[in-house]
Amino acid sequence: RLVVPTAGGRYRFAHAIVRDTIYAGLATGRRLGLHAAVARVLQDQGPAADLSQLSYHWWAALPLGTGAAEAEDYARRAGDRAMALLAYEEAATHYQRASDAHQRSHRAPDPDLCELALALGAAHAAAGRVPDAGRAFAQAAAVARQLGLPDYLARAALGFEGELVTGGDVWEERRALLEEARDALGDCVSPLRVRVTAKLADVLAGLEPGPRVAALSREVLRTAVQLGNDAGLAAALHARHQALAMPAHAGERAELARRVVERSESASATTWAMIGRLDRLADLVELGDMVRFDAEFAAYAGAARELRRPHDLWRAAVMRAMRALFDGRLDVGATLADEA
Numbered sequence: 001r002l003v004v005p006t007a008g009g010r011y012r013f014a015h016a017i018v019r020d021t022i023y024a025g026l027a028t029g030r031r032l033g034l035h036a037a038v039a040r041v042l043q044d045q046g047p048a049a050d051l052s053q054l055s056y057h058w059w060a061a062l063p064l065g066t067g068a069a070e071a072e073d074y075a076r077r078a079g080d081r082a083m084a085l086l087a088y089e090e091a092a093t094h095y096q097r098a099s100d101a102h103q104r105s106h107r108a109p110d111p112d113l114c115e116l117a118l119a120l121g122a123a124h125a126a127a128g129r130v131p132d133a134g135r136a137f138a139q140a141a142a143v144a145r146q147l148g149l150p151d152y153l154a155r156a157a158l159g160f161e162g163e164l165v166t167g168g169d170v171w172e173e174r175r176a177l178l179e180e181a182r183d184a185l186g187d188c189v190s191p192l193r194v195r196v197t198a199k200l201a202d203v204l205a206g207l208e209p210g211p212r213v214a215a216l217s218r219e220v221l222r223t224a225v226q227l228g229n230d231a232g233l234a235a236a237l238h239a240r241h242q243a244l245a246m247p248a249h250a251g252e253r254a255e256l257a258r259r260v261v262e263r264s265e266s267a268s269a270t271t272w273a274m275i276g277r278l279d280r281l282a283d284l285v286e287l288g289d290m291v292r293f294d295a296e297f298a299a300y301a302g303a304a305r306e307l308r309r310p311h312d313l314w315r316a317a318v319m320r321a322m323r324a325l326f327d328g329r330l331d332v333g334a335t336l337a338d339e340a
Contacts, residue, residue, distance in 0.1 A: 028063075035061035039070070051078040052090070059097040062104055071101035079119060086308050088127035095120040114143040114152045121159045128310030133159065134170070141177060150184035154196050157181035161199055161235070162271030163311070175203045191232040194224045198235035205242040217243035230267035234260050234276065241279050247286065254283035274303060274312055281319060290326070297323070314340060 002018050003011050013019040023031070039057035042049045055078040058071035079094035099116045106113070121136030137159035144152035157177040178200040185193045201216040217240040224236035241256040260276030263269075277300040284293040297319060304312035321336035 032061050032064045036064055036067060039067065043070070051081055052094070054078070055094050055097055059101060062101060068101045068105035072098045072105070075101060076116070076119075079123065083119075083123060083126075088123050088309070089129075092120060092123035092127060092129070092132070095123055109143045109146055111143075111147065111149060111152065114140050114147070114149065114156075117143065118152070118155055118159070121156075125160060125163075126309050150181070150186075151192060153184050154181040154192050158195055158199060161195065162275055171203055171207060175200065175207060178203060189223060189227065191227060191229040194220055194227060194229070194232035195235045198224070198232070198239040201239035202242050205239075205245065209243070209245060213243045230263045231269045231272065234263040234267065234269055234272040237263065238272070238275055238279065250283055250286045254280060254287065257283055270303075270307065274300070274307070277303070278315060285322075285326070293323075 002014055004014050006012050013022075026034070035057045039054060039061060042054050042057065051074055054074040055071070058067050058074055061067055062071055075094045075098035079091045079098060082088070082091035082094060095116060099113065099120060102113055102116060117136050117140035121133045121140060124130075124133035124136055137156045140159070141153055141156035144150075144156055157174070157180070160174060178196055182193065182196050182200060185196065197216060197220040201213055201220060204213045204216065217236075221236045221240050224233040227233075237256050237260045241253050241260065244253050244256070257276050257280035260279060261273050264271075264273035264276055277296060280296055281293060281300060284290070284296060297316075300312075301316040301320070304316045317336065317340035321333050321340050324330075324336055325333035
């Protein structure tokens with residue numbers, strides 16, 4: 001009774017300890033060969049095959065020296081599927097496997113490796129694994145730099161595009177990369193350069209607000225309006241919002257934040273929609289408009305639950321605590337703050 005039947009004519013080990021003990025006792029060559037054999041059987045199932053299992057078995061068989069192309073292909077596809085299902089941690093695992101397989105079969109870095117590093121960074125960032133995401137984006141930037149690919153360098157610099165700037169050494173490093181990417185793109189007028197310039201203005205607003213931030217935010221907003229690209233315009237509107245930090249501009253900021261959400265929804269840019277809502281929530285508190293704040297917060301909290309990204313859920317928890325404190329419900333606010 002170490003193996004038991006299941007539905008559909010399949011079998012499984014009666015307990016994980018049985019499986020793990022047998023697996024650990026296999027000779028290395030035998031174990032790798034079994035992984036490759038299982039991968040081939042799964043592959044023969046065609047469209048009905050489990051991408052996650054294919055990713056795992058081809059990757060586990062990599063030391064055999066064959067199947068690297070299959071390992072990369074299935075891991076990449078499994079990662080894309082996991083991201084679409086909002087399974088960010090699983091997606092990161094698959095993209096890492098794809099990167100491992102790619103590097104095993106290619107002696108020199110190439111654009112595909114850069115693409116995989118960007119996908120891995122995006123998955124880590126969505127899962128809230130900021131240091132891991134930073135390492136992946138740094139790898140993408142290094143490959144782009146080595147190959148002389150300014151567009152990829154810009155995408156690496158924009159890896160944390162949807163995150164709010166909090167200052168500190170990490171953001172100093174990101175500012176340097178954004179400056180480098182902007183220079184590499186040259187004077188071309190493109191949505192990508194708009195987004196890089198907008199994020200640079202955003203970072204500078206958090207690190208050293210002043211005339212340069214104001215000038216950059218005005219410049220990038222003008223360019224974004226001319227181009228008419230919704231995602232670029234959302235980024236530019238947010239940059240301008242951050243440049244107008246003084247209380248006298250609260251009303252103008254609230255309108256800019258509303259337009260960020262509007263443009264983000266037009267471009268299906270979920271991350272920017274969340275940032276726009278967050279901007280607007282801060283502005284409405286500053287204006288004392290708690291009726292509109294409550295309506296906006298309900299939309300933000302609902303979207304956070306759907307996206308299941310830790311950063312969004314945390315911010316929603318923080319604002320829930322803040323709202324209770326704002327009403328003088330101090331005990332409730334303290335409990336909610338602990339939850340956050």
